[in-house]
Amino acid sequence: VSLLWFSTKEKPFKALPGNRGWPLAGETLSFLKPYSANSLGVYMNNHISRYGKIFSSNLLGREAIVSADAELNRFVLNRDGKQFKTAWFAAPRKIFGRESIAFATGKTHMKFRSIIADFLSMKRLQTVFLEDADHLASDLTKSWRDGDVISAKQESFKYCIKLMAKSTLSIKEEDDPRMQMLQRDYSHFLSAIFSLPLNIPGMKYWNALQGDEYNYDLLEMLMERKEYSNEEIEDFMLGMIFAGHDSTSRAITFMLYLLANSPSAVITALQEEHLKIINSRSDKKQQKLSWDDYKSMKFSRCVIKETLRLSSVAPFIPKVATEDVRYKEMIIPRGSLVIVHMRAVQLDPFAFHNPMNFNPWRWLDACCDDEKRKRSYMPFGGGTRMCPGENLAQLEMAVLLHHIIINYEWEMAESAAPDRPIYLPYLDFPGGLHIRIKALHLFDRN
Ligand code: HEM
Helix, strand or coil, X not given: CHHHHXXXXXXXXXXXXXXXXXXXXXXXXXXXCCEECCCXXXXXXXXXXXXXXXXXXXXXXXXXXXXXXXXXXHHHXXXXXXXXXXXXXXXXXXXXXXXXXXXXXXXXXXXXXXXXXXXXXXXXXXXXXXXXXXXXXXXXXXXXXXCCEEEHHHHHHHHHXXXXXXXXXXXXXXXXXXXXXXXHCXXXXXXXXXXXXCCCCCCHHHHCCCXXXXXXXHHHHHHHCCCCCHHHHHHHHHHHXXXXXXXXXXXXXXXXXXXXXXXXXXXXXXXXXXXXXXXXXXXCCCXXXXXXXXXXCHHHHHHHHHHHHHHCCCCEEEEEECCCEEECCEEECCCCEEEEXXXXXXXXXXXXXXXCCCCHHHHCCCCCCHHHHHHHCCCXXXXXXXXXXXXXXXXXXXXXXXXXXXXXXXXXXXXXXXXXXXXXXXXXXXXXXXXXXXXXXXXXXX
């Protein structure tokens, strides 16, 4: 009886409302069409209003389900590695290498995750990462002058890539040739790393372990385990450096954009919070941020959360069903694509009142929507592949925000072409997002 019940209740997803688009191309072009960051894009808006939050399509030559539904999204992400796997649109194997964590599955994936967990441990966040981020953010903001027009995209990139270069390879100096290669081109960069005789005791890498108990880099952590081939180490490092700087620098750029366009009350609340940190120091010359300082940045954390909600650096994750999967009354056939659309969920008006409004206070008010909000907020994905850099990314954002907010005001600089964020479909700032900064003198540095 129950078999009969299931077979009559189950619907193949082809029965889902939706549109198959053109033969072969399906709806791929309209799905990938660039759109402005202050919207969800024509494709998603039209389809959700016509078909609801879960609809069928044909994307990249495959039968597809597009999900703007928090529950289905979590269902799929939680089953990555069991019933689903990531579907890559481009050919990132050529870019990241075939041993990258992005393609690792099963035990290999778990081993990589355990290295990353050590690398990004709370202890290291509280010590080396905080100290390095603080130092880099201070240097970066000190290099700006009153009235300068700077590219927020470039400056954020510099800050994040330097932090990754230092923590993964102990590259400290700007003029280190590897640093320049890293900024220019990943493939050259790789050959540069591995042309160095890294295994020889006494070399820079091995020496870097001296001193602080937590002050070692990722390459050392990998090499110490002595179980990885050069190719595995190469690809893993490349993947980490990429994952570790790219999304965070985009999120920071978007935060600066949102703050440049936000009501003055947001800036005032931030300034108050960060000046309090400075004024609470008994020694005003002591300028280093402590972990307690970071923990006290309550409103800044709301700004960061709201930035990540609105920015959706990773707007969606494409997954493929590796077997027939039953979800409620539906069967998702093996080989079909599921677009886990996190951005659509984060902009869902049923979960977030006035979803396009930048409103950091929404994260302060405990209200009836709490549970819905929690379920709908997933900028770092979920399940077995959930971003392991979540805490580091937020730390980096808060530390840079601290240094900027106490020293500068900024506004969008006028430019010939519109300089606005767009989704390509990943978040980008084609014009570089130019801002004009004005130096502030909010506190006495002596
Ligand atoms: C605002 C910044 C960031 C955002 C929005 C972000 C977002 C994400 C998302 C959504 C995923 C999941 C992909 C999937 O399910 O297939 C992911 C994976 C990953 N992220 Fe992040 N990330 C950020 C920063 C970082 C940082 C700072 C690091 C490392 C230092 C990092 C390292 C990784 C790695 C290694 C993975 C792959 C995990 C795996 O496959 O098991 N990310 N990230």
